[in-house]
Amino acid sequence: MTPFTVAVAALATDVHLPDGDGPFPAVLIRTPYDRRRHRAELRGWARRGFAAMAQDVRGRYASPGEWHAYENEAADGAETARWARGQSWNDGRLVAVGASYAAHCALALALDAPTDARPDAVIAAVPALGSAETAREPSGVERLLARAGWWAAHGDRPDSDESALDKALAADPGLLTHLPLTGLPERLGRSLPSWPGLWRHHERGRLLTEAEHAGMPLLAVGGHHDHFTEDTVALWRHWGGPSARLxxxxxxxxxxxxxxxxxxxxxxxxxxxxxxRWARRALAGDLGRGRRGAVGLGGSPLWVPAGTEGEPRAQNVRLLHGASFTADPEHPVSSADLAVPTEGPPDRCLLVTPPLPRPLDVVGPVEVRLRATAHTPSADWAVRLVALTPEGVAQRLAVGVVRREEPPGTNAEFTVGLGRIARRLPAGTRFRLEIAGHHFPAHARNPHTGHDPVTATRLIPSRREVDAGNVVLRLPVLMSRPLPTDPAEEILR
Structure with a gap:
């Protein structure tokens, strides 16, 4: 193998070539996380006959320029793709590969770049589709902890400090409680000019719309316990190329x-x-048309075909306490702690189901239907589903948050989506359903005043009532034994 480093469009790029005479198909990874971390991966691709490239994006690590997240990636990727295709060691074929932000780079090249620069295949793992998709839930609620951690580690700097937020929280455990949230950079002790602008992005779905017109195969890879699960599945469902695998x-x-x-x-x-193996088949045109893939069923040894979904089934729930409660942003329900307080005024509505009489396979989206009242002009409704195992262990299953803005005292009926799960739950498992006004610090606290949670400087409590008799928990239940599959076979068909 022949490794070397070049400047492509002034951007630092490592190249690993296979042994022997070329030309070879190429793989391109564009990353803000330091191209040197991919050297073992590049060697692996090169051993298998691919010319492999890893590039620091503009303004990061060894690449000059200014770093602006989610900007410049299509243009810079296009220059790099054209350069690679002009090299004697490349046979003209190119696979764009990436995970997280690097997956965004791969998708921007595939969907936003001029046609002549686009790759012949795309591997997008845990894809960050854009600023709005990463910063907010589909309902618009702010993902505070994850974005604060990412921006503290990577934002507005040429390198990364992965532990920046952890160190800041160790010094000031209440760091994320200080208002306004736009003042976070000052509390971190460094310049972070892009932080306030992040929250001005509300438009979602641009890349998904463009994905409908994609012209190349896709392999989308994700995890059920990842922030971007819904985006990964949506990308696979929207992909218009000749084949899409999940x-x-x-x-x-x-x-x-x-x-x-x-x-x-x-x-x-x-x-x-x-x-x-997938890249070889994709470049050779040997993948079958359409959407296929495999989903791992947690709690079992099984993989099931992608697209397998259970039938929505209502679960019997009974109220434990908290049909009336106060959502106090000064004392929010913790996203990090599954313990439920047993003393004092209730801070959430708590419901449980009877133990499962037999094992239950649930695959697909979970939702909760509510009829409830908030006595403030703005209110978030955070719903957390927890499995209580027969051994008494609490396990987080799913969380969803929606924001409602309506006249105080309005009795409203609405649905909260809790995302997708794929899980086998043993007999004896009970479900605990928590309905609260906050899920902090994973999500920003709604101040309840109607002001933007990112710029608000004042918080007030919100009195809530939940019509416990009309709470409906719907789980996607497989009504028959799931059909097992081999993940590699599904991906490579």
Whole structure:
């Protein structure tokens, strides 16, 4: 293998070439996270016959310029793709590969770049589709902790400090409680001019709209315990190319490096080997048309075909306490703690189900239907679903948050989507349903005044009532034994 570093469009780029005579198909990874972290990955691609490139995006690490997240990626990627195709060692074929922000770079090249620069295939893992998609839930509620951590680590700087937020929280545990949230950079002690602008992005779905007109194969990879699960599945569903494949396991944002407790040995997948095999078939035109893939069923050894979804079934829930409660942003329900207070005035409505009489397989979106009242002009409704195992262990299953703005005292009926799950739950499991006004610090606190939570400087409590008799928990239940599949076979068909 022949490794070397070049400046492509002035951007630092590592290139690893296979042994032997070319030309070879090429792989391009564009990243803000330091191209040097991909050297082992580049060697792996090169050993398997691909010319592999990793590039620092503009303004990051060894690449000059100013770093502006989610800008310049289509144009800079296009210059790099054209350069690669003009090299004697490239046979003209190119695969864009990336995870998280690097997946955004791959998708921007595939969907936004001029046609002559677009790749021949795309691998997008845990894709960050855009500023609005990463900063907010589909309902518009702000994902505070995740974005604060990312911006503290990577925003407005040429390198990264992955532990920046953790160090700041260690010094000031109440860091994220200070108002306004736009003042976070000052409390971090460094310049972060892009932070306020992040929250001005509300428009979602641009890349998904463009994905409908894609002209190349896609492999989308994600985890059921990742922030971007819904975006990964939506990308696969919207993809208009000749084939789209989905691999969704019981993993977090780090995929197989971050297995969830419900992962089993059968969910260990060699992603590197699978990527290479898929890329070869994609470039050769050997993939079948249409959408296929595999979803790992957590809590079991099974993979099921992508697209498998249970039938929405209402679960019997009974009220424990808190049909009337106060959502106090000065004392919000913690997103990090599954313990439920047993003393004092209730801070949430708490409901439970009877134990499951038999194991239950749930695959698909979870939703809760509510009839409830808030006595403030703005109110978030955070709904958390927790599994209580037969051994008495509480396990987070799903969370959803919606924002309602209507006259105080309005009795409203609405649905809260809690995202997708794929899980086998053993007999004896009970479900605990928590309905609260906050889910902090994962999500910003609604101040209840009607002001923007990012710029608000005043918080007030919000009195709530939940019509417990009309709370409906719908789980996507598989009504028959799931059909198992082999993930590699599904991806490579």
């Amino acid at each position: 691999l969704l396991g019981p993993w977090g944002h780090g995929l197989v490096a971050e297995p969830h407790p419900d992962a089993r040995p059968a969910h260990r997948v060699s992603l590197g080997d699978l990527y290479v």
